[in-house]
Amino acid sequence: MNKKTTHYIYALCLMLATFLSCSEEQDEVTINPEAGQSLLNIENDGYQVEMNAAFPDEGQIGTWRIYSGENGVFDDVNDPETTFHGEPGEIYRIGWEVSQGKHYESDVITVSFKPLNPQIVSNLNDTLTNNISTFINAEQAKFGAEGYWQIIEGANGYFIDTTDHEAAFIGVENTSYTLRWNLEYGSKHSYREISFTTDSLRADAGEDRRYIRNKVEDEIKYTALEAFLPAGATGQWNLVDGQDGKVYVSDHARSLFEGKAMEDYFLTWTVELDGRISIDTVNIHFRDKWGLFVDERDGQHYRTVELNGKEWFADNFNFYSAPTDIAWSFYYGQAAQTYMREGHPVETEEEKKYYGRLYNYVAAYQWAPEGWRIPSLKEYRELIEAMGGGNTALPKLVHGGEKGLDLVLGGAMFYSGNVVDNKDYFFDQEQLGYLWTNDFNPDTWGCMFMFFDNYNSVVKEASALYSVFSVRYVRDIKTEN
Structure with missing residues (x-):
């Protein structure tokens, strides 16, 4: 081979090496796709999210692709910040693919949406008592979903508006129904059901x-x-x-x-x-001045009056229960070994209602109607004070007084306890009134409130067992809206 030919071959090889070196430099491309954070358990109108991928470098192309999950749509698959629309309950695996020429890289994130969750708020009994219809309430459809009612079981029933989540349903008598509240969005469908049986239609005007x-x-x-x-x-x-x-x-x-x-x-x-x-x-x-309380134990009626923030009996208590060793009661003048210093025996029904019975403290305490109590000495004193005090107050509170408490000069009794050598005796009828207070001494002494026909009043202690007095009960006022 001559020298000229050798130089030509060398130059050709040098040119080829230079070309190959340039091609390798052009093939060295950097691609760094960043798809952003995963977006999980999304729930909003339209079931949509704003994507947040990194913009590709100049000369590179980015493309969104759905690898798994149904019915997802991008507004613009090449926009790194496009809006993605999905469906409730779906989990999407989404890739942000960036390419340049034959070079390609991708990053994958997860986007998921909460499933439809229909809820029926109404909690109906198994039977619609006295009724063939009902209002039935479900949680309202939201985030673009559609809600509607269906009858799944039961004949001849209907909704007034099947799309109202607070719907009125009307059936026929003595029929079992199953009702369904449906939610739909895109291809998704979910529901809840409730079942009950209708009764006969019976009007209800409320309690007397x-x-x-x-x-x-x-x-x-x-x-x-x-x-x-x-x-x-x-x-x-x-x-x-x-x-x-x-x-x-x-x-x-x-x-x-x-x-x-x-x-x-x-x-x-x-x-x-x-x-x-x-x-x-x-x-x-x-009610006017007086209200009414009925003792369910014996059906007796007692007038009540509201004074000084309390509700008081406006009649003496007249309930009878069999006596025990420590609890007893009598009508005035009605006892086995008895004499009366004043007054007369209470015998007629009219007098029994007027005077009531006389009780020892234990009976007055134990036999009080449910919700009522013996007034405290403080409550009596505060009542007297609220009415003007002393001689001013009592004329308003005794029988016939303007306040309606109608205190009675019913007298009192001392009970011998069936001791042969002692005698029961009644005293002070139409002269004095005696009323128990709940101030009680453990040494068997109780306080009683005593008032006179001349409108004075005093407080004294008396034997809780053997002194027998009238009773008025009191309770806190129940407010009616």
Whole structure:
């Protein structure tokens, strides 16, 4: 080979080496895809998230791809900060792929959305007592989902509005129903169900309400009626008895009612639903000066009056229970070994109601009606003080007084305890009144409040076992809304 040819080959090799070296330098490309943070348990309108990938370098192209998960959509697959739309309950594996020429790298994140979670708020009994319809309440559809009711089991029932989450359902008598609240979004569907059985339609005007409390000085009295209006039904009040009564909104179950004290009102509440009609009656009575307490043990009625922030018996207690070794009671003048210093035996029903029975302290304490107590000495003294004190107060509190407490000069008794050598004796009828207080001494002495016909009063100690006095009970006032 001549020298010229050798130089030519060498130059050609040098040029080829230079070209290959340049190509290798061009192939050295840096790609660093960053897809951002994973976004988990997302719940919002549209079930969407804003992506946050790093922008690719100049000359590089970024592309979003869904590797797993159904029905996901990007607004712009090449925008690193695009909006991604998914569906509730789906978990998406998403890649941000960056490429340049034949070079390619990717980063993967997870995006997940909370599943649909329909909830029925109503907690119905197995049977709709006295009713064929009900209001049924579910949590309202949100975040773009659609909600609707279905009847899954049971014939001839219907919803007034199937898309209202607080729907009225009407069925027929004595039928079992299963109702479903559905939520749908995209391809997703979830539901909850509730089951119950209907009853017969029976109107409910509320409980009879007697001696309703208003201010005593108010000539006109008011109360809210307390009827129940079944779902989908219409109702109507009608006053059938009682003077000067007025229903303000006759088709409203809880209408305001106006009347006057000491008048008995009888009203009917008529409900109609799908051609079925039912009627119920309620008795309304407003108290004036006196309220009423009925002792469930024997059915006896006692007037009550509100004074100085308390409710007091306005009649002497008249309950009888079989005596024990330490508890006993008598009517005035009615005992086996007895004599009377003053007065006469209490024998007629009218006198028994007026004077009541006389009790030793133990009986007065043990036989108190539920919710009532013997007044304390402090409560008696505060009552006297609130009424003006001493001679001013007692004329207002004795029988016929303006405050209605109607204290009675019922006298008292000393009981011998069936000791043969001793005698029971009654004293001071129509001269003095004796009332137990709850101030009790462990040495068997109790305090009693004593008042006179000349309107003075004193406090004395007496034997808790053998002294026998009248009883008035007291309780805290129960406020009626």
